[in-house]
Structures are given as structure tokens and as C-alpha cells.
Amino acid sequence: MLIAALVIAVSIGSERLAFFDLSDTQRSILFDIRLPRVLLGACVGASLAAAGASLQALLRNPLAEPYLLGVSNGAALGTMLAFVFFEQFFFARPLFALAGAGLATFTVYQMARSRAGMNVERLVLSGVIVTTFLSSIIVLFTSLLDAARLRGFTFWLLGDLSQATMSGFYLTLGASVLGTIVLRSQARPLNLMMIGERDAMDFGVEVGRVRLIVFGIASLLVGTSVAASGSVGYVGLIVPHLVRLSVGSDNRLVVPLSAIAGAIFVVLADTVARTVIAPRELPVGAITALIGAPLFIYLLRRN
């Protein structure tokens, strides 16, 4: 199915291509622009969905999502700082995004921790606080800095895959594959933790370690995808839900399948974003939110 989605996405675009008789221009369109974008979309979708799936399992909260916990906004702020101060370094953006995502996660985690252990409601609330706080810093930056310089940035904040390059793709590919494998390796302890952290400890699960790994890897996945494509919303929320509806809640299945389904979802959403008002474009984040939000309300009511 992922392959089918990729094929569909590559064959549709604002320019029609004769696939068996490519001119130089068409080859360039296909290999320099469309292919990197589709592949990047797949990696971003996989990263966000896998991160969402494991965070939901870890926090035993179906609403846990990179965006809700402030991880994405941390990454966005990091990317913005890199963009403002270290524009010339290629690696500055993903590194700062990762640092931002990690810091946001750490802050939320520290805020939510209490003597009694980890309180799930408190964690989600902390996430909301950190998210809004970081948003306001981002708004502050965009208002203070020269408008022309950050014009691109505000567009990118909505989730925009049009700046895809092969090098950006390799980085995100590496992160998404590595991240999904690591998260998959934590699936069994996550399954036990879903029953309850105390029960999991009785089964010999090192809860703290699992938590650290999942938070760390989720930050890595979200950081690299935000650095590459901005904030593509709802993927980490919707995709794992749909996967759970069809295969149950065993994380050994949910995590890898979410990655695949997330890739399909973003690739198809971006195909719509690229073509629906061609030759103009929409940000992909608008499409995922447009599909994601109503679907989420439906799921919420059904449960």
C-alpha cells in the first residue's frame, strides 16, 4: 500500500510527465523536485506517526501527540533560532530542532513529575502550557525580526514540504528508520506499561529507562521532521488511532504499522496539497489538519 501511494504520488503533479519518454526538463522535475518531496513526505509521516504511537502508549493517553506535548513547538523554535543565527550551516537546523524538541520534552516531563510519580493529566496540562509558551516566543520572534526574512518561515510553520532536498531526505530517512526500529524494540515493555506502570515494574520493566528512550527517540523523530518540513499536524494523533482500530493495541504491531500508515497518509495529503490549486500550492499541514480534525472528532465520539 505504501508503494502504491508512492507510485501515485510520483505520477501526479502540477506538471504532466510522459514517463516513458522524459525530456531533460521532465527528468529534472521528476528527480530533483518531485521524488525528493514525496520521499521526504513519507519519512516525515512515518516519524510523526511512530512517535505519536509510542507516546500514546507510554503516557496511556490517547491524546498524547508530539504537538500536544510541546515537542513540535520546541523543534520549531529550535529550527527558527538556527534559521536566524546559523543559516549557512546545513546541520544547524536539524540539530537545533532536536535540541529544542528534547528540551521541550524534558521541561514537560519535569513539570509533570511529582513525588507520587507521573501523573498523566498533569503531563498533558504541562504540555499545553509549554506549547502555548513556545508559540508565543515564536510569535514574538516573527514580530520582532525583519518581516521579509521570516516570511518563508511563517509559511513553513504550517507544514511545508516544498523545500525538500535529497540531503534533507537522507537525514530524515535515517532518523525515521532508526527511530522506528528502536521504538519497536521497546514495544513489549510499552505493552506492559499500558496495563500500569507498577505492574510493569513487577514484570521487571525498567520504567524510567523505557520512558527516557521513548522520549529521546520521539524528540529525534519529531526534531528531524520539523526541521525538514515544519509542523505537519494531526499525523501522530490520527494514524495510530486508525491502526489501533484495525489491529488492536499490541505495540509490536502498532508502532511499525503506524510508521507505514503515517507515510502513506502524508504522501497522499501532500499530493493533494501539490495538485489541488496547481500551479499554486497549499501547505501540507493544512490538508492533514483538514482531514485529521474531523476524523478525530468522529473517533472521539465513537469511543
Add this chain to the structure above:
Amino acid sequence: MFFGSKTGRFLILDFRFWILDLKNSSYKLTVLLSLVVMAALACHPVDVPSPVVETREVRDDLGRVVYVPVKIERAISLAPSLTEMIFAVGAGDRLVGVTTYCNYPAETAAIEKVGDTQTPNIEKIIALRPQVIFISTASQLEAFSKTLGEQGIAVYVTNPKTLDGVLENLRQMGDLFETSDIARKKVIDLEGRVSIVWNEFQRFGDPRPSPRPPKVFLQISRDPLFTIGNESFLTELIEKAGGDSVTSNVATAYPKISKETALALKPDVILLSDSEDNTGPSDVFKDSPAVKNGRVYKINADIISRPGPRLVDALEEIAKDLRSKN
């Protein structure tokens, strides 16, 4: 004095409603209600006698009927293009407020700033007691002009879509500020310069069969790739300069264009609106004739982004770039 003024009255009434509504405890409703009350009151004449000013009826670019004083003494411009126009017709000394973007001519530095074009400070505007406010629909909002109208300040909207529209606006400004002679001279001068460009373009086009006009891509920002579309005055300007905008059939004024499409456009000339995020052509143009032949030109962003009198400077510069064989 304070309580006799319009704002003073509103403050008191506003406050009273606020207290009443606190019992109902809906904060948003309170704000909404007090706004409605303020708006309703604003429609009624207030018993403070305002100085009688003789007004006349004019129509602005949106076809709205606007009552402006016969003699405009205090005006505010909320767009750099309008500031430049008002100075060009010799009425710059009657501007009491401009935006932070208004940086031309140099005299604008001494004029009070009322915020930027998107978020002007309405309190400051009212405090400056303008008779007329000039806004351009290119960047400004309806709700805002409504508030000003309720304050008894005339709001005049200009919306030039072509170079001729800009010249027409200059004539209108001359009429409004009673400086028609200066405005007329300015327009004749600009028309002369436009026709020189046009004539040279004609000469450039000969001998027949004339070479096709160069295909021009105007890049506003590199990443994301923004350009001009069919609703931008720049599409027409490029045509007048002897070129052919390759994005002239794309909808809207300033679209973000697909990189695939841009790559297939193969422009002969790329014009860069000179700004920090637009220092070179997008990578998708690396195989285009423009980049291969080194025909990439930067143009001052201020002069090509403002539909004001300096648009003719932009026209001359684009024409020169299009004609230079490298």
C-alpha cells in the same frame, strides 16, 4: 475636558456595562456587548460640538462615497506607496502620520509613525486628529477602516492595479489636496518617461520579424518560491517594459508557485526583488536560459513593491535589464 471628549464618554459607559455584565460572568460577551454599545453610540451625534468643516463628496477606488474636507490640513497615510504619492503631488507637509515602512522621500523620517501597514495603532491615529486617512486595499482591513469611519475620520481607499491606475491616483491626490497643478505636471513627466521606455521597446523590437519578448520570472522570495500572478500590477509592468511574465496566468497577485511548474517555465530573465531572503535565483532555475546566460537582475524591493510614482523608476530599470544583452 477629558470627560467631555468622545473617548471619555465611551470609557464611562463601557465601564458601566462591564460591571453590569460581570454578574453574567461571560467575559467575551461583555467585551462584545460593550463594543456593540460603543458602535451604536458612535453612530449618534455626540453633544460635543465638533468644529464645522466644509466637506465635499468624492468617490474612492472602491466606488465608496467619501466626505472629505474641502481643504485637507491633516492626513495620515497607511501605505508607503500612498505616502510617496502624497509627497509627489506636493502635499507631504500635510501628512501628520505615516507607517514605519514609509521611508521615502527622506522627509518621512520626521513624520509621526502610527505602526506598520498591517497593525497600525488606532489610538495613536485618533490622537493625531487626522481629517482623512489613506489606505490601500493591497494590505489593509475592512474592520479597521470602519472604526475610523465611526470616529468621524474619512477613509479614502486606493487600489491601483496598473501603472495607469497609479497615474490616475496621482491626479486624484492632486484634486483632494488642491494641488492639481503639481499633480498634473508630475503625471505628464511620468507619462513622458513611460513613453520613452515604450518607444525604445518598439525600436528594440525591430527589425521584423521581431524577436519574441524575453520570458521573465519575477522572484519575490526563494524558499518558499513566491512570484507574481495575474492580479499583480507587476505583471503589467513587465509587459510595458517589453517582457513577458511567465507566471501571468497564475491566479492571485502573489502566489507561491510549485517548483515543478517553475522548473518547466525556463525564463530568459530572472528579476529578484532584492531582500534578505531572496539573494539568488531558486535552484530550480539552474538549467534555465536566464541563469546560464547570467541574466539575473536585482531590483530594489521598495520600488517594485509599491504602486506609487516610483513605479516608473522600476519600469525603466526592468526595461534596461531586459534590453541589456548580459
